[in-house]
Amino acid sequence: MNRRTFVILLIVGLALLFALAAGAWIRGGQQAARLAEAGPLSCEMAQAPASPHEGMVYVPGGRFVMGDTYYPEERPLREVDVEGFWMDRTEVTNAEFAAFVAATGYVTIAERPVDTVRNPGLPPDMQKPGAVVFIMPNNVDGSGNIAQWWQYVPGANWRHPGGPGTSIEGREHFPVTAIAYEDALAYARWKGRALPTEAQWEWASREANPDAPNSHDQPKQANTWQGLFPVINLAEDGFAGIAPVGCFAPNRLGLYDMIGNLWEWTADPYAGAPGSRVIKGGSWLCAPSYCVRYRPGARQPQEEDLATSHLGFRTILVAPPPS
16 A cells, blocks of 8 residues: 555544534434433432331441542441431422512522622623522533633523523422522521532442442443433433432432432531532533543532532431331
8 A cells, every 4th residue: 555545544544533423412412402402300209118208218327438539529438327217209399489588578599699708700791690500512622611601691590590591380390400509508407408528428429337338430321421422412311401209229228319310418517628518429421531520429519609500419317216
């Protein structure tokens, strides 16, 4: 083979590869868009067992090795004791949060004027009330700059999670998003409850089983990202974005979506990141190519006063076990 023939074949090969990649990208985007429009607005959950605390299940206490070794912030592994508690079966929904707002007149942080004294030097758009929203990019430059797919959107809040042109109408069974830490805490207190500690949350995610396997594989029964994040979303799990609560099988305790769908607030400050709290559980944006945090031991910091479209919460109650 002479040099000219080799160059021609190389060009043809690269063109074919580019065409295949572009086709996968387009098909992935089309599939994601179709599923996002056609996805269910609610999912049928198993009937809850009789409980003195409606919508909650009991998590028995125990001792376990907390943490993981996949990312540095999950170390060190350490033994912790957890007393028994009750936990919401699902993430708090739009309907539940709306009932709280209707009863109290509460205004979330994303709806309030931005505190520019606490957050000096913000660009003009970030000085307006709003939240951070995931927007699937057309391409990425390979720099790893997350601003390519995360954007601060003025007017985004729990009522309009994607921005002013979006709504939660008809999405009452979806988990509420664009909720800052203070908002989640206010809801929990209104219910006479609390937010889970990191240890409580992880223990519940491990099904109150100290011998639970600590798999790093992408789970099948969870809403996560299939495809090349953030540009190809194959939506093989049936959801191109957030799913309504309870669409995937619960864990053995009867808790839904403890992995995937949305990250969840915990009560614990994140050491070394002032003004941040630990969040747990990963979200629908976690993928093997980007965010292997669909695991009980996964954790990361989140600024307390920054509402985002991939973060929700659930509550706990310390009370006697079922009789």
